[in-house]
Amino acid sequence: MLAFDLDFEKRLADVDKRIQGLQKKGSKLKGDERVKLNEYQQELETLMREVYGNLTTWQTVQVARHPKRPYTSDFIDLMCENFFELRGDRRYGDDRAILGGLASLDGETVVILGNQKGRDTKERMECNFGMSHPEGYRKVLRLLRHAERFHLPVITLVDIPGASPGLEDEQRGIAQAIAENLMVMSALRTPIITVVIGEGGSGGALGISVADRILMLEHSIYTVASPEAAAAIMWRDSAYAASAAEAMKITAKDLKQLRLIEEIIPEPLGGAHQDKAEVAASVKSAILRHLAELRRKSTEDLLECRYQRYRDIGRSAIANLPVGALP
């Protein structure tokens, strides 16, 4: 069954309601009703193509944040076998906003980890609505080192509104925890692939996504700051979030065009939540394809490419840049 919960999906929801009304009748459906059903279904598909083919940035944000969107736990369940969760940072705690461990991906052992938002209210509270504490980033750090020790590729799944902005987070050094991960990931001696599956917000997202390849689901976003925060910072009013989202170029398409990501992974029509199995299969096959490529590189080559990947970012955004003047 499809789900249409967003405000811009009202027309889709209306048609879907009519379809469901008819479908309820099952075998008792009359001939003309069967024709109608067929018509409605065609109409729905056309509408979906129209709406989802032309999502505004703000609509994309809504889809990326859809409460039914598949989470890291769903992707792990659907893509991997023998998931063995690794918990705790060995320092302070076990942040439930990060879910990670060892798993078998198509027969290959990997470290897979990602942001976990939590589905119901209780889970959302436990996961701090997906916003990691410092101990979450330090758990990631531990898993990264684990991966490096056993030459396991690292898969990270990004779905975080932003790092946790609380008093405790400042106390225990959220900035330090993120910064350390950036440094460690940039030089980790094993392949890293990041997939943005929902929203990738700010340094909180970056802290698990310095990678050899960054892939984004079609309707996911990746941004320097949440649109609300950016609007508040730039224009002193978070009500301008939609304008900020648009201006900051945060969609997969924008970022592919800016050459900041390697690939856009298509979603089922209507968004990833309409068919989790299908989207998981697409993500899995994209990961495996990139992994095979990365596996062909020597470690030194891998690290040099990763360095240059980041070294180059922003250079085309600079005027007056001397050419070839690096030491």
Next chain:
Amino acid sequence: MLAFDLDFEKRLADVDKRIQGLQKKGSKLKGDERVKLNEYQQELETLMREVYGNLTTWQTVQVARHPKRPYTSDFIDLMCENFFELRGDRRYGDDRAILGGLASLDGETVVILGNQKGRDTKERMECNFGMSHPEGYRKVLRLLRHAERFHLPVITLVDIPGASPGLEDEQRGIAQAIAENLMVMSALRTPIITVVIGEGGSGGALGISVADRILMLEHSIYTVASPEAAAAIMWRDSAYAASAAEAMKITAKDLKQLRLIEEIIPEPLGGAHQDKAEVAASVKSAILRHLAELRRKSTEDLLECRYQRYRDIGRSAIANLPVGALP
């Protein structure tokens, strides 16, 4: 001025009091008084040689714990120039029971760190009476990595009754923090010299003293557990602490005989607190001598020697050990 505060120093204190009484008179001293003063001073020296030449283990414990004994801060002040304190574990806090940083030792930059008990009540509270919290061991870990990065020798000064035994310490993983240091120190790619300057108690001491060379001040102790704790564990009564101390062989002389330490550094007559400058000079020259030796080894050789140093410990304590059967 000498200090005789311990119970077994009563005779010394009596003679010293007479000496001071006479000395107070200064130039007004009569001829016979001058003779007496000379006699008393000779008596005191004879007595001190007698008492300090034959300290029982329990008396040694008392000297090692003497409240006027030089602490890590004293040794740093007296041995080093340009001390630059490094603070904090970059995780949780800055444990004042560990004092450490960069310093210049005879022109060579080293990382020097040690347990700090605190001299007055306020300082003792701040330093938790010298008992480190997990963040203390993690500060040490940070300093160790710092030393390794810049190829700086590490000097550690041990003076701790034991790791902090509180609820918070368990919460933040005191055992994990100590264990990690043992592992890291055993393979740190730079020379490590430990000097036991006071009491070295239990895993709390070990957590900063896995080293290429372990030197002990003449009246310091190093023990698997504080005598009080050991008596309580073995005989359900900490009143038997003196017996436990004796039985566990915890003095510098015992441990040199057991070949667990490399050198005993003599103390001024009457204990290190009688002349801090002298003892600091002795410690400094011993450190420099060992450092010069260690500097001659390649890093690989250094690490192999360190490994074997620990690998061999206890093998002579085993019956039925096959010879040369290692893989």
Next chain:
Amino acid sequence: MSDDGKQATMPASMNGAHPDAAMRSLPDNLAVKCPKCRELLLGKDWERNLKVCPKCGHHAQLTAQERIDLLIDEESDFEQIDRDLVSNDPLKFVSLSGTDRSKLDGLADSTGLKESVVVGSGIIDGLPVMLVIMDFRFLGGSMGAVVGEKITHAIEIATYERIPLLIATASGGARMQEGVIALMQMAKTSAALARMAEAGVPYIVLLTDPTTGGVTASFAMLGDVTIAEPGALVAFTGPRVIEQSMHIKLPKDVGYAEYLLAHGMIDGIVHRRALKATIARLLHLYDDAEKAMN
């Protein structure tokens, strides 16, 4: 780690331990009391349940042999090494409570052990593993020179042969009677583990009740993966000692496996019935990784 007690069941295919067979040490109709809730059980039910109380879930201590039987494949042999190593009392320890020599002999008779750790190799779900299993009955699982030597030897063999290492802890800590020699075994084992980590050979820790002191502050906390049995006391300073020395009353959970999990120190808590399957799963993941490297 999702194998907490609630959902843990042992897949039939991995139920290689055949616990019924393994645990046959008590007469069938002997009554046994759960050490925690005092529930009375028949010996055969107690053993069939792997010494886990069916009422309160308490995981009672296992002997090293019971633990080995629980873990390794039924058809495989446990090849013990360093079986005969014994302490020669290096400090000529003067005890206030009789000589320790006679105590040791008595222990050897009652437990069939010569020391508090059993070390050797075995097969778990078809995969080779180096096993270090502590036995709390022997001087409270305390670590002296022999224990340190046996564990270090096991680590070195595992590193050399590239076989995963599993250590099941159960210990009151370092053995006072061997003084600083005992203390230094913490460093000795940790040094060997540093080389193992450098070589990229997996090290799995299973924390069992109770594990405290110097064992906790060394190899017990250095696992690549660390799991614990439910309710296992695992601490540096045990909660009773903290209460006594700090004159406070602690929350009930302090120092137990669940507390460690909440504070980020371990990866999971695994019911004894799921233990072999869980460890096997992990071993297969590492085995796949090792194969992929070659």
Next chain:
Amino acid sequence: MSDDGKQATMPASMNGAHPDAAMRSLPDNLAVKCPKCRELLLGKDWERNLKVCPKCGHHAQLTAQERIDLLIDEESDFEQIDRDLVSNDPLKFVSLSGTDRSKLDGLADSTGLKESVVVGSGIIDGLPVMLVIMDFRFLGGSMGAVVGEKITHAIEIATYERIPLLIATASGGARMQEGVIALMQMAKTSAALARMAEAGVPYIVLLTDPTTGGVTASFAMLGDVTIAEPGALVAFTGPRVIEQSMHIKLPKDVGYAEYLLAHGMIDGIVHRRALKATIARLLHLYDDAEKAMN
């Protein structure tokens, strides 16, 4: 780090900054108000005191040039690199508050800067050092592509030449107007710092007021040694934002240098008057170590 404000004095021998000369930017008799306690001061007194309020100790922001003059030896030259790099507005950013292009031009006129960071090499107490000095006046010290490039370039040169790097931070974080390009500068600079650490070249961070957001969560927290000026606001999320989003009232010290010191995040707090001497002491320690290696 023992150089807190109370005991800090600048040894005459190291007083190479000649702050009196360095700070001559205001007319002598202009009245200046302390931004914190509102104390009124004459411009010359304010500058003679290195813009530190003699009443409340507040360390006011310095311009990049003032900071450079304060730190490097008077007789030495600051050799600036990448001076002309400017952003080409990669997102063609559509602002609701006028175009940013005109804002940039205005800023360039008023500050004499083309970007929020000044980068180059200088001499401190006789020792060469690579300097990265941020200037909060230019778009709140925000980091976009140019800032990331200039800092990365400086790190690379320092690594290659084995010269210590000093970064003085002052920034509101990543520049929104450059979107993910700005965000990625956090990773870019951190990647260069990873190589610097690997090479064993020292990296010193000086945190000045204010440093927040993406700059804090990248190179500002990656120093081998990290010192801060007294009272500097240094946070990922500033205390005002925490209070607003969490609807709580925070203790007064949260987010300031003293708070970071207490929580283990920095090595010390150094009064501006002791700053050069402190950094010089550190540079000499590293210089001795570097010499000992060769």
